[in-house]
Amino acid sequence: MAPTLVLILAAGEGTRMRSSLAKVLHEANGRSMLGHVLEATRPLAASTTCVVVGHQRDRVRTHLASGYPDVRTAVQDEQHGTGHAVRVALEQLDADGLDVHAGTVMVLTGDTPLLTSATLDALHRAHVDAGAAATVLTAIVDDATGYGRILRGADGGVLGIVEHKDATDEAHLAITEINSGMYAFDAALLRDALGRLTTDNAQGEEYLTDVLAILRADGHRVAASVVADADEVMGVNDRVQLAVASRLLRDRVNERHMRAGVTIIDPGTTWIEDSVTIARDVVIEPNTFLRGATHIDEGAVVGPDTMLRDCRVGAAASVVKSQATGAAIGARATVGPYTYLRPGTVLGEQAKAGAYVEMKAAVVGNGSKVPHLSYVGDAEIGDDTNIGAATIFANYDGVAKHRTIVGSGVRIGSDTVIVAPAIIGDGAYTGAGSVVTGSVPAGSLAVARAAMRIIDRWVLRRREGTTSATLAQAALERDQG
Ligand code: UD1
Ligand code: CA
Numbered sequence: 289m290a291p292t293l294v295l296i297l298a299a300g301e302g303t304r305m306r307s308s309l310a311k312v313l314h315e316a317n318g319r320s321m322l323g324h325v326l327e328a329t330r331p332l333a334a335s336t337t338c339v340v341v342g343h344q345r346d347r348v349r350t351h352l353a354s355g356y357p358d359v360r361t362a363v364q365d366e367q368h369g370t371g372h373a374v375r376v377a378l379e380q381l382d383a384d385g386l387d388v389h390a391g392t393v394m395v396l397t398g399d400t401p402l403l404t405s406a407t408l409d410a411l412h413r414a415h416v417d418a419g420a421a422a423t424v425l426t427a428i429v430d431d432a433t434g435y436g437r438i439l440r441g442a443d444g445g446v447l448g449i450v451e452h453k454d455a456t457d458e459a460h461l462a463i464t465e466i467n468s469g470m471y472a473f474d475a476a477l478l479r480d481a482l483g484r485l486t487t488d489n490a491q492g493e494e495y496l497t498d499v500l501a502i503l504r505a506d507g508h509r510v511a512a513s514v515v516a517d518a519d520e521v522m523g524v525n526d527r528v529q530l531a532v533a534s535r536l537l538r539d540r541v542n543e544r545h546m547r548a549g550v551t552i553i554d555p556g557t558t559w560i561e562d563s564v565t566i567a568r569d570v571v572i573e574p575n576t577f578l579r580g581a582t583h584i585d586e587g588a589v590v591g592p593d594t595m596l597r598d599c600r601v602g603a604a605a606s607v608v609k610s611q612a613t614g615a616a617i618g619a620r621a622t623v624g625p626y627t628y629l630r631p632g633t634v635l636g637e638q639a640k641a642g643a644y645v646e647m648k649a650a651v652v653g654n655g656s657k658v659p660h661l662s663y664v665g666d667a668e669i670g671d672d673t674n675i676g677a678a679t680i681f682a683n684y685d686g687v688a689k690h691r692t693i694v695g696s697g698v699r700i701g702s703d704t705v706i707v708a709p710a711i712i713g714d715g716a717y718t719g720a721g722s723v724v725t726g727s728v729p730a731g732s733l734a735v736a737r738a739a740m741r742i743i744d745r746w747v748l749r750r751r752e753g754t755t756s757a758t759l760a761q762a763a764l765e766r767d768q769g
Pocket of ligand 1: 297298299300301340364366367368369370371372373397398399433435436437449451466467468469493495496497523
């Protein structure tokens with residue numbers, strides 16, 4: 289049976305981040321820490337998921353509204369401890385008319401981005417299977433500094449938790465099994481125990497951890513589920529830990545792709561967000577960043593030094609040293625080096641966007657090439673067309689954007705400026721250096737540049753005594769010779 293409620297504590301300030309942004313909103317490999325926790329909770333399919341907010345509640349709420357509209361929030365105005373946070377949240381949910389009196393309540397924290405759904409599922413199962421009043425997720429760690437220590441009885445059963453700051457007994461401080469801060473509780477027993485918490489401790493707070501000893505003293509079963517990989521419950525308190533968590537998340541994603549048949553040349557410099565999908569036999573070269581809803585088809589080679597967000601890369605395409613957002617790159621197309629593709633760019637099969645080319649809202653047909661130093665904006669280009677070096681699609685008149693349509697089999701000469709709106713018919717040519725205004729009929733040549741003028745012996749007359757003039761004089765004498 290799915291949990292009644294998943295409660296995620298995130299009201300604290302996160303002082304050690306030294307940030308104007310709430311701690312749980314800091315990102316690790318492209319997703320907020322809170323987002324990572326929420327993703328991990330999804331498969332639990334809890335009836336209600338609620339985040340306890342306090343510091344920067346509006347920003348946290350805005351963040352939730354954009355990505356997790358089904359997640360509720362409860363406000364803890366002043367932070368008087370983890371037990372207080374849960375108590376206040378349950379009271380609010382109750383007042384909002386939610387039934388939080390029965391079933392299982394799971395309590396998590398918003399700053400553990402490495403948590404997986406498998407671990408949450410194991411915690412939930414262990415709790416249900418044991419018929420426990422409370423089950424705590426624990427971890428065995430090398431350095432337990434700062435964590436609550438798990439006290440176990442002679443029979444191995446959990447007696448309670450001692451906070452580091454409250455531990456006076458050396459034997460307690462030596463315990464290496466720590467409280468992850470994640471639990472499953474019987475809803476009714478939790479509420480009852482929360483009502484009996486005191487603030488009689490080192491921090492003067494209502495400790496959620498004390499609920500375990502209270503339930504145990506009442507004669508209820510308190511269980512523990514030990515996480516297999518202690519990294520999973522690592523809480524992020526500062527930016528050093530944020531970087532460590534980000535690396536671990538990166539490694540996890542890279543490993544998944546490599547096991548599924550993707551070659552990643554240098555996993556240490558390859559950052560792929562969880563949302564990205566990659567087919568078999570793709571090669572990712574070093575220093576590559578794949579973000580958002582990016583998909584790479586079989587056999588494509590991406591990188592080095594490439595950043596793609598929300599892009600589709602077709603089979604056997606090649607993208608080198610480039611940056612693209614919202615672009616679709618066709619099968620066997622080539623991009624780069626130093627290419628910038630902006631949203632709405634669609635490259636057909638075997639199309640080319642070469643060195644120092646920028647495109648925006650440009651649809652380029654199959655086999656068409658924009659090989660060098662060009663800007664193509666708001667354009668549609670047919671098949672097998674070549675856009676000469678340094679061509680500019682002048683799409684903006686200072687007020688509005690205009691479109692250009694270029695047909696198939698077209699040859700645009702180098703250094704052409706096409707002033708939009710314009711239509712270039714199939715098989716048309718433009719002369720190098722032309723400024724094309726208006727349309728060019730199919731099969732025509734458009735030349736729009738001043739005719740060349742020769743001013744005879746200008747250098748000899750006007751630059752007398754220079755190297756140019758001397759060499760010119762010699763050449764002319766040789767020719768006459
Ligand atoms: C808590 C546990 C400790 C455990 C550790 C795991 C208690 C008393 N101690 O300690 O046993 O080893 O987590 O990381 O629970 N929060 C609120 N409102 C509050 C206080 C805290 O929402 O009034 C939130 C914080 O934003 C944070 C989480 O609860 O996300 C944990 O609070 P924190 O103060 O970091 O607890 P720890 O001292 O780390
Ligand atoms: Ca903490």
